[in-house]
Amino acid sequence: MANSTESSTTAQQDWMALVARILLVALFLITGIGKLADPTGTIGYISSVGLPLPTLAFVGAVAVEVLGGLAVLVGFKTRLAALAIAAFSVVAAAAFHNQLSDQMQMIMFLKNFSIAGGFLLLAAFGPGRYSLDRR
Numbered sequence: 001m002a003n004s005t006e007s008s009t010t011a012q013q014d015w016m017a018l019v020a021r022i023l024l025v026a027l028f029l030i031t032g033i034g035k036l037a038d039p040t041g042t043i044g045y046i047s048s049v050g051l052p053l054p055t056l057a058f059v060g061a062v063a064v065e066v067l068g069g070l071a072v073l074v075g076f077k078t079r080l081a082a083l084a085i086a087a088f089s090v091v092a093a094a095a096f097h098n099q100l101s102d103q104m105q106m107i108m109f110l111k112n113f114s115i116a117g118g119f120l121l122l123a124a125f126g127p128g129r130y131s132l133d134r135r
Helices: 002-037 039-048 054-074 077-095 101-123
Strands: none
Touching: 002 039, 002 054, 002 077, 002 101, 039 054, 054 077, 077 101
């Protein structure tokens, strides 16, 4: 009897891991594709916050958001991609949401840190059975 409960829990965890991956990357895929739709505007925004090499930062952001997002979505090199997106989220919080006296910026800063936490869990525990990493 214990084995059927254990198997059921594992199956549920694997489905939850898949759903979690989908939910975690949705934001990054949408914003990464949005950046591709308006590279000039995105590079200008990156420049406006004083980051060096805004064109390179744009390419890096798109690579992390789109390629990293797709990797996590399908579960390919999941732990590495999750670590990259977690780091990207923390850097984005520090670079773009650092006016912590503004309540909305504080919320966005904390949102980025929360998202990073979700990706760190994914890096720690893996993508689950429904992933290319597990095939």
